[in-house]
Ligand SMILES: Nc1ncnc2c1ncn2[C@@H]1O[C@H](COP(=O)(O)OP(=O)(O)OP(=O)(O)O)[C@@H](O)[C@H]1O
């Protein structure tokens with residue numbers, strides 16, 4: 266695999282607090298990865314270390330097989346930080362020109378406009394006079410200015426309206442299609458699910474789950490098959506199958522919880538229990554997610 | 566190289582767009598110059614010499630101010646608004662960044678010097694030999710180094726308001742006590758002996774000597790170098806302490 270980012274046993278401790286605790290993962294070329302987790306989970310700290318802004322207390326981080334702060338690495342990455350910042354005193358076009366000049370193969374201003382939705386009016390405005398959302402757009406354009414191979418966004422959509430948000434994700438998909446590697450952090454499972462091919466679930470400074478959105482979802486939300494059945498019918502037989510996690514009755518319906526609902530259907534017919542009005546239900550995902558990330562660790 | 570040129574160009578544009586700069590470094594010195602050479606009667610024995618002397622005072626005053634304030638406050642602004650962090654992620658090297666800032670400042674200083682000199686020539690018909698104009702201009706350009714170092718010290722502060730307040734106070738104290746507003750000779754003895762050790766007096770005195778046909782005193786040069794060294798070391802030391810996270 267073509268490794269773009271690799272973290273090996275990375276820990277970051279501040280005076281009184283371990284913000285990131287023994288985290289290891291690698292990200293390959295072309296992956297779109299969401300770093301998902303609640304406030305204080307260690308997302309920004311991890312991203313800051315990947316960007317070389319913070320030094321890990323222990324462990325090692327490599328980007329393109331080099332140290333994060335090397336110039337040749339910096340030429341290949343683009344980023345949008347959680348705290349948006351702009352250079353006061355310059356117009357948007359001037360800032361874009363200036364930052365583009367730092368990179369060997371920058372995108373043109375025209376392309377940046379198309380990708381980010383900056384308007385011609387924005388280009389003529391001084392950076393400090395932009396609105397919050399416009400600043401975000403500028404910040405997005407700055408991330409793309411150097412035509413980076415690896416793009417890192419820390420909570421990119423905070424403060425964007427629906428239009429900008431859609432535009433943003435549309436561009437991210439476009440970048441992904443070009444084979445760029447993308448890492449972004451978010452609080453929202455929905456956002457991670459929509460945009461990422463892989464989710465790193467952070468909690469209390471550790472990676473508690475790492476997989477495709479479908480894997481993560483099936484892991485955190487219990488799916489079930491429910492149906493009506495003759496109350497006399499014994500369901501004993503079903504208990505014998507290890508794929509089934511739990512069986513209970515609610516409002517005359519029988520609920521069978523399992524991560525493999527296909528297999529449950531198969532069993533229902535195989536055991537000929539006479540189920541009627543069969544439904545497949547997915548537990549409330551957001552609820553389960555909230556429980557997972559705010560409750561005790563054993564919840565998984 | 567392209568990066569470097571761009572960086573210099575935009576550093577200069579930013580300074581010129583800064584209202585504080587235009588006010589404190591161009592408008593104020595020229596206004597003061599006009600007032601103290603035309604409106605207020607200073608009873609100077611040699612009027613032409615006083616006009617040239619005070620022109621140097623005001624140019625020094627201007628360049629000293631933009632060295633400390635423009636550079637310092639901008640550094641704080643860039644850091645507190647997160648721009649400095651963003652720049653660290655780009656391939657721009659620290660050396661290029663620093664060099665461009667210094668070059669940018671120097672171009673700005675040359676501009677201020679030229680404008681104020683021209684104002685002097687127009688307002689009072691100050692006439693110096695070509696060598697004196699050039700030498701005094703060069704002296705003011707180079708002599709600003711310790712003040713740029715003070716600027717980097719101010720640039721280490723956390724808040725723009727504090728930085729602006731502190732640098733303003735230092736600026737005024739240095740200007741008055743260093744004899745840039747009124748010559749030291751008319752101040753009390755004790756002020757005179759303190760003033761002679763201030764960087765502002767030594768900065769000014771070099772230029773005052775040049776327009777009188779002399780060379781700057783060795784003492785002036787040594788004291789300015791000493792201040793430069795102290796401020797640079799101090800700034801390096803504080804930065805090291807701040808970075809230790
Ligand atoms: N400079 C610092 N000094 C001390 N503690 C810090 C520092 N930076 C972060 N922390 C702590 O480390 C933990 C992780 O913070 P981090 O900013 O990485 O969280 P996050 O996942 O990005 O949260 P959010 O979603 O709120 O942005 C928090 O408890 C925070 O208080």
Ligand SMILES: [Mg+2]
Nearest residue numbers: 308309310347
């Ligand atoms: Mg964060």
